[in-house]
Amino acid sequence: MTKRKLLSKRQKRQLIYAGTSLVLAGSIWLGQRYGLIKKIDTTKKDTPSTIQQNQPGLYSVKSFEDGDTITVDMSGNTERIRMIGVDTPETQDPRVPVQCFGKAASEFTKTLIGNQPVRLEADPTNTNRDRYNRLLRYVYLPDGRLVNAEIIGQGYGFAYVLFPFEKMDEFKNLEKQAREQNLGLWGSCQINQNGNKKTTNSAQ
Numbered sequence: 001m002t003k004r005k006l007l008s009k010r011q012k013r014q015l016i017y018a019g020t021s022l023v024l025a026g027s028i029w030l031g032q033r034y035g036l037i038k039k040i041d042t043t044k045k046d047t048p049s050t051i052q053q054n055q056p057g058l059y060s061v062k063s064f065e066d067g068d069t070i071t072v073d074m075s076g077n078t079e080r081i082r083m084i085g086v087d088t089p090e091t092q093d094p095r096v097p098v099q100c101f102g103k104a105a106s107e108f109t110k111t112l113i114g115n116q117p118v119r120l121e122a123d124p125t126n127t128n129r130d131r132y133n134r135l136l137r138y139v140y141l142p143d144g145r146l147v148n149a150e151i152i153g154q155g156y157g158f159a160y161v162l163f164p165f166e167k168m169d170e171f172k173n174l175e176k177q178a179r180e181q182n183l184g185l186w187g188s189c190q191i192n193q194n195g196n197k198k199t200t201n202s203a204q
Contacts, residue, residue: 058117067105082134086148088157089200100189100200105156155184158198
């Protein structure tokens, strides 16, 4: 008799749970149907504008010095940013003539970034500034693309491996792929190498 009562209590409890679940499900359905509850769209993806809004530390670019150096406005302070791990042919160095593909690299970086703000990221294995007091940074676009990598991968610059940085292997692989496909400067310039430093011939 005790067992029957126990089973009866369990059955009642199960019926109560089932009834409560049905009522709750029905309420949610009715609420969504008549606009009382907003239906969540799980297929919706972030647009570039929402991605940009959700990324803290975005800075406006004030000017482009060359392919691997930009100037940004950091909360009212102007900072020159030297991109980590990439070296583009020279256009501004008074000690050397303008190098092959230097102007093309500068134009590529300018076009790639355009009017977009950029996110800056330091490398824990690298120094904070170089000898010219420029901040050393990875430069990201609002859509997540890494400008440093884009320059190398599309043949507008070399992987700059004279100093350690975390993405060295990735950048060296990008350089290898660009070289094998004769992209950019690899198919247009004479490449000179002195140790780990690569340069292109004069544009004159």
